[in-house]
Amino acid sequence: ILNVEQSPQSLHVQEGDSTNFTCSFPSSNFYALHWYRWETAKSPEALFVMTLNGDEKKKGRISATLNTKEGYSYLYIKGSQPEDSATYLCAFQTSYDKVIFGPGTSLSVIP
Amino acid sequence: DAGVTQSPTHLIKTRGQQVTLRCSPKSGHDTVSWYQQALGQGPQFIFQYYEEEERQRGNFPDRFSGHQFPNYSSELNVNALLLGDSALYLCASSPGLAGGSRRYEQYFGPGTRLTVT
Numbered sequence: 394i395l396n397v398e399q400s401p402q403s404l405h406v407q408e409g410d411s412t413n414f415t416c417s418f419p420s421s422n423f424y425a426l427h428w429y430r431w432e433t434a435k436s437p438e439a440l441f442v443m444t445l446n447g448d449e450k451k452k453g454r455i456s457a458t459l460n461t462k463e464g465y466s467y468l469y470i471k472g473s474q475p476e477d478s479a480t481y482l483c484a485f486q487t488s489y490d491k492v493i494f495g496p497g498t499s500l501s502v503i504p
Numbered sequence: 505d506a507g508v509t510q511s512p513t514h515l516i517k518t519r520g521q522q523v524t525l526r527c528s529p530k531s532g533h534d535t536v537s538w539y540q541q542a543l544g545q546g547p548q549f550i551f552q553y554y555e556e557e558e559r560q561r562g563n564f565p566d567r568f569s570g571h572q573f574p575n576y577s578s579e580l581n582v583n584a585l586l587l588g589d590s591a592l593y594l595c596a597s598s599p600g601l602a603g604g605s606r607r608y609e610q611y612f613g614p615g616t617r618l619t620v621t
Contacts, residue, residue, distance in 0.1 A: 397546070425608045436508070436612040437547075437594070444608065482546055486608060491560050492537070494546030 395419050397485045399495035406473050407503050413469045414498040416483030420464035425486040428457055428468055431497070432479040440468075440481075473502045506531075508597050508613035516619045517585050525580040525616045529597030536578040537610065538570060539594040547594055553578050554600060582618075590620045 398417045406412050418426065425444045429437040441450040446461040454471045470477055480497040487493065509528045517523050529536050535554045539547035549562035553572035572578045576597075582589055596610040 399546075427608070427610070429612075436614050439609055439611065442608045484546075491549055491552070491562070492610065493549065494539075496544070496546045 395485070395487065395493050397483065397493050397495040399481075399483055399498050401498060402496070403499040403501070405501045405503060408473060408475060410473050410502075411469065411471045412473055412500070413467050414481055414500075416466045416468070416485075416495055418464050418466070418483070418485035418493075418495075419487075420462060422487045423461045423464075423485070426459055426461075426466050427484040427486065427492065428466070429482040429484065430479045431482055437482060470500075473500075475502045475504050478502045508533075508595060508611050510593075510595050510613035510616050512616060513614070514617045514619075516621060518621055519585055519587060521585050521620075522581065522583045523585060523618060525582075525593050525595075525618070526577065527580070527595030527597075527613060528577045529595075530611045533597035533599050533611070534576050535598045535600040536572060536576065537596045537598070538578070538580045539596065540564070540589075541592040541594055541615070543591075550580065585620045587620050590618060592617050 400415050428440040431437040441457045443459040448459040450457050456469045459466045480499045482497045484492045484494045511526045537552040538550040541547040550564050551561040552559050556572045567583045569581045592615045594615045595613045598610045
């Protein structure tokens with residue numbers, strides 16, 4: 394059974410702090426790694442899709458790195474803002490057909 | 505572009521009943537995946553449809569079935585509902601092979617909240 398883990402489960406930070414989360418996934422049969430932001434009462438929003446070992450992606454204050462050989466990805470948020478409060482999901486894609494999600498990291502940014 | 509739409513938004517059913525959930529993919533997308541999200545968990549993959557056929561399936565019983573129509577919209581059917589089927593059901597569409605380098609991207613709908621009593 395393929396398992397995707399995320400840590401921490403939840404995080405509370407002060408506005409302006411920088412933070413990072415970890416996603417661990419199987420190092421074999423890798424196809425792609427997705428990061429999503431999911432705000433309450435909204436649809437999950439795609440942040441990044443990474444396919445190559447060593448990939449680094451950046452969108453504004455949010456960035457992500459990928460290590461497929463050791464099976465982990467980091468998501469970084471620089472200078473957290475209250476609007477960054479959401480659940481951050483990573484998903485491991487083994488083939489074009491199947492995506493396995495982690496349980497998510499819930500981030501609360503305190504003004 | 506309306507994005508991915510799902511209906512209904514909320515649904516309450518009784519144990520043993522059957523339910524049909526509907527999804528319209530984002531314009532230009534031909535692949536639809538369905539997920540079940542229980543409280544406190546990440547979305548669990550149910551199955552994926554492409555060219556009107558189920559292409560891949562997660563660990564869900566046969567009570568969960570689906571269909572894709574020629575216009576790429578999709579339905580998720582659940583028979584003999586159990587209390588444990590109460591969850592948020594998400595539909596996601598992707599551009600498939602026609603999407604080139606973007607074929608991996610999935611766009612999610614708002615979900616259907618199913619409550620089984």
